[in-house]
Amino acid sequence: MNAAAQNFSKTYREARDRFLQAARAAGGRVNHHEHPLRGPEGEVLATDVARIGPEDAPFILALGSGTHGVEGYCGSGVQTALLAEGFADGLPDDTGLVLIHGINPYGFAWNRRVNEDNVDLNRNFVDHAKPHPENPGYEELAEAINPRDLSPETMAESRAHMRAYAERHGHRAMQHALSAGQYTHPNGVQFGGLEPVWSNRTLRMILREEMAKARRVVFIDIHSGLGACGEGEIICTEPETSETYKRMRRWWGARVRSTVSGDSISSNVPGSITVCLAEELQGREVTPMGLEFGTVPIAEVTMALQADNWLHQNGGPDNPKAKEIAKTIRDAFYIDADDWKEKVTAQTRDVCRAALKGLHE
Template identity: 45%
Template sequence: MTAANYFSATYTEAREKFRTAAKAAGADLISYVNPNKGPDGGELATDVARIGSRDARRLLIGMSATHGAEGFCGSGIQTGWLGEQQFSALPSDTAILLIHAINPFGFAWVRRVNEDNIDLNRNFIDHTKPYPENAGYRELRDFICPQTWDADSAARSNAAFDDYARRHSTIDLQAAIMNGQYWDKEGVFYGGNAPNWSHRTLLAALSPYAATVTHAAFIDLHTGLGPSGYGEIISNHTGPAPGATRVRKWFGAEVTMIDDGSSTSTAVTGDTQIGVDAALPHTQVTGITLEYGTVPVPAMIESVRADNWLHIHGNLDSELGRRIKKQIRDAFYTDERQWKETVFARAVDVLHRSMTGLSKPDLVAA
């Protein structure tokens, strides 16, 4: 079987492949059922597979579909890891936890967000405190999320974006749109005003390990930024944090950092690393985002804006609706054999380097 066969065309197919591979690998499976249904009326769930001892002191966590539409890639990687028995030489003190489709609604409906229009990677924030302000988003809101989706509205929005980039910078424009906001419930990159279902599910899936795991590695699988097919290793830690030091030890010069400008990603608020740290408060967690490129950033952002307009104002069953759904799928998943083969090979390499990092005392020490 080639790596391309691990990838799926729908959430339902991806879930079946993952569960079948997990059972064949002898994994323990737990399912967290989402209260919503998929477009086919089928069940939505986050499936969690564990290989290794329940009492292991070291834990490698791999998660897919933080952003639902990115689950096509992440699920294929997880299924391939299981199908190729990448964990056959697992040390006795180490366990693997694969969290499949943490945002099953977004995966099934081919949306980046969840059932509440919330971006999960902006939701892990202290909701009891004042939310951070995103002045750029507030300024550009009506151009980011127009009432209509046609050539005229596109021209107005692009003119406003060009003007903002001239007055600030292209990266500031990306940050204004993508960094997150907490007041516009019908807008893009909305972080929500309370922990959402996927947020609570991640904590529930990890909390049983809080008392036993001393060291953990976390790989959050993403797509949408960077050169097509390239897997960028982005540190989930910044500055002089011990986690950032460990990531550099594990991956060397390949690591990019959000805070020094080397990453394709801008800084976001409320990311999943915060949730992992909260669920494992006594664990030394080393986290990365493995980010695969698909299309250029402007095209990716446009797909998110188009999908947002479609679900707020448009008609899913229209010709325009079908074009937009294809647009966002293509923006976060390249359905070509060579892309899948390249993506999977990189993921296997990163997986084994993460396992090595966990296993060696000199690499887990900060």
């Protein structure tokens, strides 16, 4: 096993323990934000924050993991690996390193991409006092996206409906219908919620506590599931004409892609974490990104999400298929192979080093 791989884990509990041990060994100050629910073995769930560097640092590099629950296997492993290898030892004296572990701890522990309310957290940061964004493509495909059962016949019918939609409207429209979020089907895939959920409120509090004194902040939210296996894309949610995008291209080059321009592997979705950063850290220069690592073909990811959602509506962990489906969705968002773990860690390390350089330009 290589050096990076030994920092990745097989369960949320193991991942949390490893992260906290590595944070303390690196001299970090650790805070815990305990979730009201428990994990599958009765374990405590929490969003944990490790901070290294001065409390009043004008520059902050932050890394988040587990926004999409089960994707925390990737993000947590990378965070722990960077701590264990001594990445924080090279921080400039005026810079703080903030690691936010398990932003959606419930989904992480229960092997779900969504939270305890079936909410996709990265679609939840909208203004819920206003009319929610519409997704007409999802409405047209709702029955196909959320099949009544997982039989071969039903799944084949689901794929046929989605192929037909793509043929009529194009593959980008198909991707948007599937992934841009929806606010009308609480038990469906990609539900964005009707109010700020626990993880939304907790993350906002963490940002105010840890970053209010900073002048410049880079926030790297680690994701997995889109793109070529092991390859990372830096996702910007602002247009190419924005100062944020121009800054990101200057720091990280061509691997930066904008969702607004349609250049990214990700759709341009409402209510992502970048909205939260902009709202909570007004008056500061904030450079927020999604760092997305590829796993398996998108068709397999889609089927895993469909199976997970079907399970949610049919008994959840009490269903006889629960363990099988939990493994299916975990495998869709996390490649349990040493070379993949080393690859995603190395790329994140490079992105972080460039961020430190950029913060001081």
